Amino acid sequence: MVVVDGSGEVETGVNCFSFGCIVVSLVVTRVGWCWQLVAVLVAEDLGGRWQWVMKEEGMWQSEAVEMMFLGRVSSTLKPLQRSRFFSSNSGYDFSKAIQELNKEMESVFGEPPTSSLSGSIDNQSMAQDLESAPTNVTQSISSSGLTHIDSKGEAQMVDISPKEITKRVAVASCKVILGQKVFDLVSANQMEKGDVLGVAKIAGICGAKQTSNLIPLCHIINLTHVALNLTLNPRDLCVEIESEAASNGKTGVEMEALTAVTIAGLTVYDMCKAASKDILITDVQLESKSGGKSGDWLRKK
Template sequence: MQVMFVRRVAAKLKPLPGSRVYSNGSSHDLSKAIAELNQEMESVFGEPPASSHAGSLESQSMAQESHLVTNDVPQQKSFSCLTHIGNKGEAQMVDISSKETTKRVAVASCKVMLGRKVFDLVSANQMEKGDVLGVAKIAGVCGAKQTSNLIPLCHNISLSHVHLDLTLNPHDLSVEIEGQAASTGKTGVEMEALTAVTIAGLTVYDMCKAASKDIVLTDVRLEHKSGGKSGDWSRKK
């Protein structure tokens, strides 16, 4: 059936002998032939669909775009609760110019697990590098003051006070470190307190690593904060 249909198409489109393709008469004959072929194609294949294929693709594309726009709405809402992320998910430093200036205090802690050999050496102050706890305490203060240089989106704030306590705990053979940072300003000092105890703990490791590589820095965490819009918070509550 398809072969017969192709032959009929070829016969209708074949120009008449002696006729010119670009003449008005042949143009009329060609239009008539095309119209007849269209009728025959409709009788064989049925009428064409109401919308074209291009229109179908366009409507599918519009539907996909609409779906994407709809999905973006909850995504933007989730980003809005994270202050260091913009509406499009990009990292940003928070604008604190409109915040109220208050006294801010944060306390953080961590623990350095030494093991029996290192614990005894530190307790007797016999480590080759010298006074482990004293050097680590100074390192923690220096670390707090460098927080904005270490963590990209932290603000460079003026610290009014940084204090660290390092205590040897014979029950689990560890050094317990607690650090406090304070400032009067428009943003909190949690990161400064956390950086202080972390740097102090890493310094303990550096001072003792020649005696043991099995030292573990653990339990770095915020214990307490006060000041600012969110008010006071404590881990013990």
């Protein structure tokens, strides 16, 4: 509030003005120059209220306000001998004063936003972590026993030349859920394409022999035996398929057994799809394996 008395003396209280500047400064930014302005205003308020004496009588109130504003700006730009923050002769540590003021402000208004410098440092750290991630993942994969991944994280075909030749056997299975309509047609051998189970059986055997062509990193194996068994299950309205593959060699035949039941299931679907699109191939899984370094394995029921 501004008061002009008869003698031309103008007096103003700057507490509200300073507080408004502090709020605006906090909203706009939290960088160092803004804190310096706040420190100047606070220091002035601590010293008391400003007073200006207008030597010319009859000065209008608006002109007095303008004079007070210019006086404040000019005083702010000058070093304040009585300010504990900016005094050049007091020997007070300027940077320490700013740090103390920042701490006081942070205790009231919270932590300042992350600066662009610290953000760039964080981004550099993140980039370094991402660059080192593939190496760490590769080391983890190698230690877990995934032999188809080399030290650089690239796919490879495993060298099996040091392995011993042993008898290898694997059994796999799957189900093809037909639904009532298709199940009845297959059971009565009335599908337009012919004998569903017979064709699927032959397809499964052929599929087992083509495993190395279908699965990129599989070795070419001399199979000594492939057998498929397809059974109609009236309770689940499905075809249960089971395959067995065997070989005397340096690597297992699990993939050959799994490929056999998968191709057989796809063949059942192909021969029955004209009657229904709801056919479902499910539960493709390895049931057991024997031979090789890892020994025998049997799925728990």
